[in-house]
Amino acid sequence: MKLIHLNGKPIELPGTISCVQDLLQLYELEKRIVVVEVNKEIIFKEQYREQTLSDRDTVEIVHFVGGG
Amino acid sequence: MLKIAHHTFQSKLLLGTGKFPSFEVQKQAVEVSGTEILTFAIRRMNIFEASQPNFLEQLDLTKYKLLPNTAGAKTAEEAVRIAKLAKASGLCDMIKVEVIGCDKSLLPDPVETLKASEMLLAEGFIVLPYTSDDVVLAKRLEQLGVHAIMPGASPIGSGKGLVNPLNLQFIIEQSSVPVIVDAGIGSPKDAAYAMELGADGVLLNTAVSGAKYPVKMALAMKLAIEAGHLGYEAGRITKKNYAEASSPTTGMVTS
Numbered sequence: 652m653k654l655i656h657l658n659g660k661p662i663e664l665p666g667t668i669s670c671v672q673d674l675l676q677l678y679e680l681e682k683r684i685v686v687v688e689v690n691k692e693i694i695f696k697e698q699y700r701e702q703t704l705s706d707r708d709t710v711e712i713v714h715f716v717g718g719g
Numbered sequence: 720m721l722k723i724a725h726h727t728f729q730s731k732l733l734l735g736t737g738k739f740p741s742f743e744v745q746k747q748a749v750e751v752s753g754t755e756i757l758t759f760a761i762r763r764m765n766i767f768e769a770s771q772p773n774f775l776e777q778l779d780l781t782k783y784k785l786l787p788n789t790a791g792a793k794t795a796e797e798a799v800r801i802a803k804l805a806k807a808s809g810l811c812d813m814i815k816v817e818v819i820g821c822d823k824s825l826l827p828d829p830v831e832t833l834k835a836s837e838m839l840l841a842e843g844f845i846v847l848p849y850t851s852d853d854v855v856l857a858k859r860l861e862q863l864g865v866h867a868i869m870p871g872a873s874p875i876g877s878g879k880g881l882v883n884p885l886n887l888q889f890i891i892e893q894s895s896v897p898v899i900v901d902a903g904i905g906s907p908k909d910a911a912y913a914m915e916l917g918a919d920g921v922l923l924n925t926a927v928s929g930a931k932y933p934v935k936m937a938l939a940m941k942l943a944i945e946a947g948h949l950g951y952e953a954g955r956i957t958k959k960n961y962a963e964a965s966s967p968t969t970g971m972v973t974s
Contacts, residue, residue, distance in 0.1 A: 718760025
């Protein structure tokens with residue numbers, strides 16, 4: 652288990668989740684239009700597999716919502 | 720035609736995507752408005768309800784250019800962070816700089832807006848700052864190299880229309896980049912007025928999404944913007960204090 656901060660909430664991740672790609676799959680987001688930031692660094696799609704997640708990482712998953 | 724950096728648009732209406740009663744109404748409103756530019760905000764995803772539908776994901780993205788905003792930012796640094804997140808989607812290269820400096824009026828912070836615009840230009844963004852109707856601030860933004868200036872007509876969502884048309888006119892007349900009147904539009908009259916002053920476009924959201932019949936209002940705004948622009952090009956008559964007969968003053972049939 653590792654503890655990350657995901658969108659402002661503490662989340663315990665199972666040991667099987669090791670990279671951003673795994674995290675997106677866990678929440679069924681891999682086909683959605685989202686942008687991921689880990690510790691304030693943007694992670695581009697091609698980096699989803701190589702970007703590993705460590706204990707105490709801060710992760711943001713954002714998307715486009717209605718706005719003016 | 721509206722030209723912003725390397726983009727060209729037939730429509731001069733930029734439409735916001737917030738607060739529509741339903742996606743179905745919103746889709747129809749977008750369609751009839753004829754808009755080619757849609758604004759969006761960037762927010763944390765509710766990952767525990769990720770299956771909820773998302774308007775952007777239902778759009779044919781070949782038909783629209785996205786103009787994400789930096790709403791939520793109170794500093795230049797926050798605006799840059801949001802802008803970079805938006806661009807990382809790979810779906811857009813334009814950004815509406817929106818750095819709010821007053822929670823009640825939602826008026827932009829001029830200092831942070833200027834700073835954010837400068838930083839984003841250095842990062843290669845196409846920068847469209849939402850500003851107050853300050854003439855000198857508009858000049859300073861233009862000197863930085865922004866790609867359009869977007870002065871507010873009145874506070875966001877207020878529907879008060881053009882509270883200072885004189886300032887807007889000064890900005891429009893002196894700007895060499897497109898001026899898009901953003902925020903505060905309430906009715907088609909307001910949109911037409913902005914265009915009659917010579918604005919290059921109008922950005923509105925609540926005026927349509929909050930209308931009793933948003934689809935009908937979207938069409939009304941499209942027509943108002945076209946009418947206002949045509950009126951501007953046609954050149955209106957000078958205002959006079961006294962009447963001037965439009966019928967001949969000779970050959971009267973009198974006794």
